Amino acid sequence: xxxxxxxxxxxxxxxxxxxxxxxxxxxxxxxxxxxxxxxxxxxxxxxxxxxxxxxxxxxxxxxxxxxxxxxxxxxxxxxxxxxxxxxxxxxxxxxxxxxxxxxxxxxxxxxxxxxxxxxxxxxxxxxxxxxxxxxxxxxxxxxxxxxxxxxxxxxxxxxxxxxxxxxxxxxxxxxxxxxxxxxxxxxxxxxxxxxxxxxxxxxxxxxxxxxxxxxxxxxxxxxxxxxxxxxxxxxxxxxxxxxxxxxxxxxxxxxxxxxxxxxxxxxxxxxxxxxxxxxxxxxxxxxxxxxxxxxxxxxxxxxxxxxxxxxxxxxxxxxxxxxxxxxxxxxxxxxxxxxxxxxxxxxxxxxxxxxxxxxx
Amino acid sequence: xxxxxxxxxxxxxxxxxxxxxxxxxxxxxxxxxxxxxxxxxxxxxxxxxxxxxxxxxxxxxxxxxxxxxxxxxxxxxxxxxxxxxxxxxxxxxxxxxxxxxxxxxxxxxxxxxxxxxxxxxxxxxxxxxxxxxxxxxxxxxxxxxxxxxxxxxxxxxxxxxxxxxxxxxxxxxxxxxxxxxxxxxxxxxxxxxxxxxxxxxxxxxxxxxxxxxxxxxxxxxxxxxxxxxxxxxxxxxxxxxxxxxxxxxxxxxxxxxxxxxxxxxxxxxxxxxxxxxxxxxxxxxxxxxxxxxxxxxxxxxxxxxxxxxxxxxxxxxxxxxxxxxxxxxxxxxxxxxxxxxxxxxxxxxxxxxxxxxxxx
Numbered sequence: 001x002x003x004x005x006x007x008x009x010x011x012x013x014x015x016x017x018x019x020x021x022x023x024x025x026x027x028x029x030x031x032x033x034x035x036x037x038x039x040x041x042x043x044x045x046x047x048x049x050x051x052x053x054x055x056x057x058x059x060x061x062x063x064x065x066x067x068x069x070x071x072x073x074x075x076x077x078x079x080x081x082x083x084x085x086x087x088x089x090x091x092x093x094x095x096x097x098x099x100x101x102x103x104x105x106x107x108x109x110x111x112x113x114x115x116x117x118x119x120x121x122x123x124x125x126x127x128x129x130x131x132x133x134x135x136x137x138x139x140x141x142x143x144x145x146x147x148x149x150x151x152x153x154x155x156x157x158x159x160x161x162x163x164x165x166x167x168x169x170x171x172x173x174x175x176x177x178x179x180x181x182x183x184x185x186x187x188x189x190x191x192x193x194x195x196x197x198x199x200x201x202x203x204x205x206x207x208x209x210x211x212x213x214x215x216x217x218x219x220x221x222x223x224x225x226x227x228x229x230x231x232x233x234x235x236x237x238x239x240x241x242x243x244x245x246x247x248x249x250x251x252x253x254x255x256x257x258x259x260x261x262x263x264x265x266x267x268x269x270x271x272x273x274x275x276x277x278x279x280x281x282x283x284x285x286x287x288x289x290x291x292x293x294x295x296x297x298x299x300x301x302x303x304x305x306x307x308x309x310x311x312x313x314x315x316x317x318x319x320x321x322x323x324x325x326x327x328x329x330x331x332x333x334x335x336x337x338x339x340x341x342x343x344x345x346x347x348x349x350x351x352x353x354x355x356x357x358x359x360x
Numbered sequence: 361x362x363x364x365x366x367x368x369x370x371x372x373x374x375x376x377x378x379x380x381x382x383x384x385x386x387x388x389x390x391x392x393x394x395x396x397x398x399x400x401x402x403x404x405x406x407x408x409x410x411x412x413x414x415x416x417x418x419x420x421x422x423x424x425x426x427x428x429x430x431x432x433x434x435x436x437x438x439x440x441x442x443x444x445x446x447x448x449x450x451x452x453x454x455x456x457x458x459x460x461x462x463x464x465x466x467x468x469x470x471x472x473x474x475x476x477x478x479x480x481x482x483x484x485x486x487x488x489x490x491x492x493x494x495x496x497x498x499x500x501x502x503x504x505x506x507x508x509x510x511x512x513x514x515x516x517x518x519x520x521x522x523x524x525x526x527x528x529x530x531x532x533x534x535x536x537x538x539x540x541x542x543x544x545x546x547x548x549x550x551x552x553x554x555x556x557x558x559x560x561x562x563x564x565x566x567x568x569x570x571x572x573x574x575x576x577x578x579x580x581x582x583x584x585x586x587x588x589x590x591x592x593x594x595x596x597x598x599x600x601x602x603x604x605x606x607x608x609x610x611x612x613x614x615x616x617x618x619x620x621x622x623x624x625x626x627x628x629x630x631x632x633x634x635x636x637x638x639x640x641x642x643x644x645x646x647x648x649x650x651x652x653x654x655x656x657x658x659x660x661x662x663x664x665x666x667x668x669x670x671x672x673x674x675x676x677x678x679x680x681x682x683x684x685x686x687x688x689x690x691x692x693x694x695x696x697x698x699x700x701x702x703x704x705x706x707x708x709x710x711x712x713x714x715x716x717x718x719x720x
Contacts, residue, residue, distance in 0.1 A: 003376030006386070006534075011371040015573055016363030026366070174366075212606045213375055220580045246572045 004211055008168045009253060010137075010148050010175050017242065019178035023095070023138065024053030026174055030134055033092025034058050036081060038106045040065045040098030040140060046184070048140075052097070059084065065101035068162070068269055068276060070155045071119040074105055078112035078119070085113070094135040097181075099193060100144030100276065103137050104152035107170045110135040111152075119165070120156050128167035137172040140181040142244040143193035143277060145200065145252020147175050155270065160324065161331060162266050177249060179242040190236060191229070191307045192277035194244050195298070197251040198225040199280045202294050203259035207338035214254045221251030229301040259339035260290055264356065267328035271321055272313065281309050286359040290339070314357045326353045364571055368528045369613060370497075370508050370535050377602065379538035383455070383498065384413030386534055390494055393452025394418050396441060398466045400425045400458030400500060406544070408500075412457070419444065425461035428522070428629055428636060430515045431479040434465055438472035438479070445473070454495040457541075459553060460504030460636065463497050464512035467530045470495045471512075479525070480516050488527035497532040500541040502604040503553035503637060505560065505612020507535050515630065520684065521691060522626045537609060539602040550596060551589070551667045552637035554604050555658070557611040558585040559640045562654050563619035567698035574614045581611030589661040619699035620650055624716065627688035631681055632673065641669050646719040650699070674717045686713045 014022050027035045034057045041062040043049055054060050061077065085091060091113070096106025108119055110132035115122065122128050137147045146152070150171050151164030164170075182190065201218035204210065224247035228240045235244075264283035268274045274282065281298060288295035302309055314325070330336070330353065336344040374382050387395045394417045401422040403409055414420050421437065445451060451473070456466025468479055470492035475482065482488050497507045506512070510531050511524030524530070542550065561578035564570065584607035588600045595604075624643035628634045634642065641658060648655035662669055674685070690696070690713065696704040 003379045003382060003538075004374055006372050006374050006382075008372045009369060012366050012368045013573075014364055014366050015571060019363045022363060022366075178363075211375060212602050213373075213609070216580050216584065216606055216610060220576050224576065242572050246576055249573070250576060 013175040015177040030092040033090040037095045074108040074119040097138040099141035100146040103146040107152035122165040123163040128169045132169045136174045138176045142248035143196040148252040179245045200255040201251045209257040218254035221247040258335045263329045263332035267325045270328040271324045282360045373535040375537040390452040393450040397455045434468040434479040457498040459501035460506040463506040467512035482525040483523040488529045492529045496534045498536045502608035503556040508612040539605045560615040569617040578614035581607040618695045623689045623692035627685045630688040631684045642720045
């Protein structure tokens with residue numbers, strides 16, 4: 001094992017059923033100034049919006065997270081926030097309330113409020129130069145690890161890839177982890193997103209780039225996922241949703257060195273705009289020759305939780321689309337090498353990759 | 361489960377065999393200013409001292425950690441550092457290199473450099489008013505969790521108790537976790553200190569005050585301890601010492617709500633000046649009626665690792681000393697209630713407590 005880089009983690013969390021009631025005091029501790037809340041539009045016309053501790057002068061922005069966030073989404077939101085600031089609004093904190101997409105958008109906008117230019121200029125490793133605006137993450141769906149990762153994944157259609165602003169400045173300053181916020185999540189989405197934790201944890205544990213801290217966190221989070229999705233009771237019982245929030249938080253700290261699932265998943269998201277969690281499941285469903293145990297486990301979980309993963313999603317694609325799927329997958333050299341070694345192209349030939357997509 | 365307080369963790373770590381070589385760059389990132397190194401005097405005349413990245417103008421203080429640190433120790437070190445500062449030394453960081461005692465001393469002095477008065481004025485919950493001087497923790501022995509806890513336990517003989525400065529400001533700002541630094545630890549001390557992790561983890565998991573994050577971390581760390589002390593190979597093999605460092609780090613985040621072991625252990629440390637790790641083992645060795653599985657496990661581990669725990673340590677004590685042991689134990693109401701409920705005095709009567717000490 002080599003020495004890790006200096007690894008940062010989110011410095012503070014409040015955790016527990018009902019923790020949402022503490023959001024006001026966390027924001028108030030940052031005042032004076034206005035808070036800017038980015039809330040998943042899923043919560044429009046729900047009590048959560050009324051319970052938001054927004055004060056006079058604060059702004060609440062509803063964010064459509066039904067599709068993966070793009071660099072353009074972030075640029076537009078950052079532009080609006082910059083305009084509000086030039087208009088005299090003094091920002092004390094950005095608060096992201098939602099799933100991985102809303103959390104990632106909040107992180108990206110916070111970076112752009114202290115760094116000039118467009119979102120895509122910061123997609124990559126350590127390109128963010130100045131510390132971001134203070135930000136608080138409030139996940140309402142568990143699994144992506146966006147609440148504790150140092151990245152925010154944005155789709156860039158011009159470059160035809162999904163890439164994060166990978167930076168210590170991207171980390172949230174504060175988390176509020178309230179499992180009761182995931183109670184209303186749609187069942188399939190709860191499973192697909194929760195399984196993201198399982199995916200990046202087992203991929204980390206299988207890869208070439210590892211360390212003991214990450215291994216232990218990944219194993220704990222993966223074990224929680226098995227318990228949640230295959231243990232007695234329903235995956236959406238209170239105690240299971242609580243465990244899923246913990247699995248996402250601990251597993252998120254173990255993410256980073258993924259394997260085959262994430263590159264195939266990224267291809268699907270780029271070409272077919274399939275959300276990340278479900279795209280992972282499509283990918284793992286055809287990767288049985290590489291991950292036999294985990295692929296079988298996914299089938300067992302889907303059957304047990306009565307969630308259907310559509311089949312034939314690549315049935316009617318054009319050759320251009322297949323080529324785009326191939327390119328959108330093979331570009332992810334680091335995770336592919338982590339899983340298969342530097343010579344991964346000898347295994348993942350163009351026909352092989354296309355055959356796998358055809359099977360989805 | 362209730363909502364946790366806002367829980368802070370050490371924001372950054374560098375981890376791995378050989379990570380010590382990174383200490384210079386971590387300190388340099390804090391310069392200009394002088395670094396103050398507190399190093400366990402165990403390392404006098406060892407290569408570690410030469411490898412310390414101390415520059416001209418820095419100070420290296422050897423700390424005798426053969427006994428538990430007292431408030432007077434900390435006051436004296438803080439006075440010296442304050443004097444150096446008034447003499448024109450500008451401090452950029454305190455660096456603690458040692459076991460739990462040295463780490464706790466470093467944390468306590470850092471608090472006293474920004475808060476006036478004596479150490480004992482800050483023993484208790486959230487009494488530290490001002491953020492401490494920047495500090496880096498470099499453990500050379502694993503198990504106490506001092507590297508990641510929000511306390512620093514100091515013996516106060518005037519008040520006849522061990523009590524920490526329990527504060528968010530007590531947390532280190534940076535950790536450097538290099539398992540190669542534990543290679544020279546004496547065998548018995550390695551076991552006794554490592555078992556501290558097992559003790560606070562199983563006690564947390566058994567108590568009334570719990571949450572799922574702490575439960576998962578405690579279970580992971582306790583499982584690592586079993587593997588280290590009872591798995592194949594020797595407990596001091598490279599991979600085992602590496603796992604022990606991770607167990608201490610993750611388990612330290614789960615500490616806080618201990619049970620019966622720690623109060624009895626504190627009594628021993630106050631009256632007989634037995635170091636914390638070994639005192640824990642003495643305590644657990646006679647607590648079989650409360651913790652049958654864990655007490656048996658301790659015996660198995662001692663036998664397997666060929667480490668002797670002295671017996672009869674309370675054989676020749678006076679009645680006054682027994683009374684002091686009783687008082688030094690029963691004063692820890694919160695952990696005793698965590699283990700036995702609010703009515704713990706009905707179980708832990710004076711004769712019962714004394715009988716347990718007699719059996720050690």
